[in-house]
Amino acid sequence: MYRGNIFGMTPSGSQPAAITPMGNGLQIAPDTGQFPFVLPFSGLEVSLGGYDGKQVVFSGDYMGSKLTVYVNDRSILKQLDTLGVPLDFRPKLDRVLKAGGRKLKRGLLWTIVILALLGGAGFGAWMGFGAFADWIVDQIPPGIESDIGKSGATSILSKQEVCSHPLLNQFVNEVGKRLVRASGDKRYTFRFKVTSTKQVNAFALPGGYVFVNLGLIEKAKTADEVAGVLAHEVEHALQRHGLRNLVRKAGLYIVIALFFDASHAVGLLATGAAELTSLAFSRSQETDADVKGL
Template sequence: MTFRGTITGADDPRPHAVTITIDAGSLRAVRDDGGEASIALDAMTLEPGGFDGDFVFCRPRDARFTIATSDPAFVDALGAANVAELAPQLAKVGRHRASSRRGAHLSKLGALAMIALFGVALWNVPSMLAASVGMLPTSIDRAVGDAATPELGALDEIDDPAASALVEEIRARLVAHAGADGHDIRITIARDEQVNAFALPGGRVVVLTGLLCTARSSDEVAGVLAHEIAHVTRRHGLRNLAHRAGIGLAISLWLGDVEGWTALAADAATLASQSGYSRAQESEADADAVRTMIAAGLDPAALAAFFATMERPDDAAALRWMSTHPDTAERIAQVQALARAERPTRVPLEHDLAALQRTLCAAAP
């Protein structure tokens, strides 16, 4: 059995996606971008994390790196390994999860009045908070995004005038039509072979050079960025953090505790870099991206073309992308249907992706 997760190191705190296996008395994590790490099960420390206790953090005794996963089957798999040294730690994880799911004692938050007002609905506070995110000021998104940025670790940002000019032209065209009022859309280009882009709450979008080197047109890049901007404007990141909050924290956040939101920065960074969105959220972002592309005079079908490129079964980069972006065929069909419904006036982008790729991608690792 395999599990998806991330690994961070003392000298590299940026989360890297990994595939985790438990075998022959050890935990093994293989990074999507190369490299691996392992821990002997009888020499491993476990810590629960997340306000719902859904994360488990695994470290060697010297704590030189941390492997994290929120896969619900992971703890059961560790228990099935039957390692005596892990038994008390697994029990601790179980108690933490049970306690988190019951929520903090209501009297600590003065919730007696809320019981009378909300009754049984109180237990749905995280979901209610997520649903009401649209009523919160966008300053909260920016605060969370700013706090989450250091949690990404040191990005290998590039200073390439041609790449910067292309993404800035795309950004300006999209933002004018994306309904991004209140969000400061900023794009950073980082050297990384992963084919990906991701967005933090508040508007920071990170584009990896693997995306620029794999896309077949400037409009394909624009389609991916329109999708990420839609996650920002839909405030999907903030909604997901709200779902992860325990009852006690959710009430605090609902009452305007900005510091409580920024305390979730590590979760925000992990969710963004792992594309931790629901199927419904991905569908919303795809539909918004098509509408934004049409309004900006770009080819809306380019997003579907990019998805089709990433369905190549013999491409390692495509396989890594699909492992965090399921239901690709269904998304291609949706985007194509939306694109066919419109006949937009095309206004081609001025900057040429092919020329950029001849220089940027030749120097890529």
């Protein structure tokens, strides 16, 4: 069994799921509790891509819907290789298996080429491709950014429990929405969640998904301290810091996706959105959130 994310089952975002190779296709069991179904090998496409260029991407039709499945563990290819897949799927699998062996050399070549182009254009040091990353972020509409954040939020909520205390949830939601109204920014529909996690932490995902851990609320001495944290996280979302960090971490892969396979660019960012809980903001981003959150 492998872990993955499915795109196409809902109007926006993704659903985490368990993926199991079977004799007739991929059995998919969504974490939402939906009954497992099989994405058949017939008509199924397979490639390498995703957030870091190392994921296995399956695309196929199921009951009239186009589904795309991202699997992080590339060993699924070896299992499929030994499983005895249908003849019409075998050439596709063989191409990906061979491509995996060539990917490192090809990635190095693209690195050299793109760095040379950037150097020739006067960008200087790469440094996460700075200004170019900001340009990419500026091209992403708020609606798409919200879809990316929703994917990360769905993944997080599949692993963490939401706090059941009604007064805490009411307090966080009321304060959070008041802060958003005060900002005057109407690009996003903010959603605030209190998780039962005891770790002292709070974080914001792209598109206005803000999480506050119960551990932080318990450690706070006053309600104003919690409000200050919420103001800080709201500003991270409004300044699109999370999205910028995602684009910078994706690096060359997002460049290649935009130029050669733009349809995967959003999926590439969405699959990495949940990682924002472990990505540190830069000092300038933290200062920006502090100053504007006051």
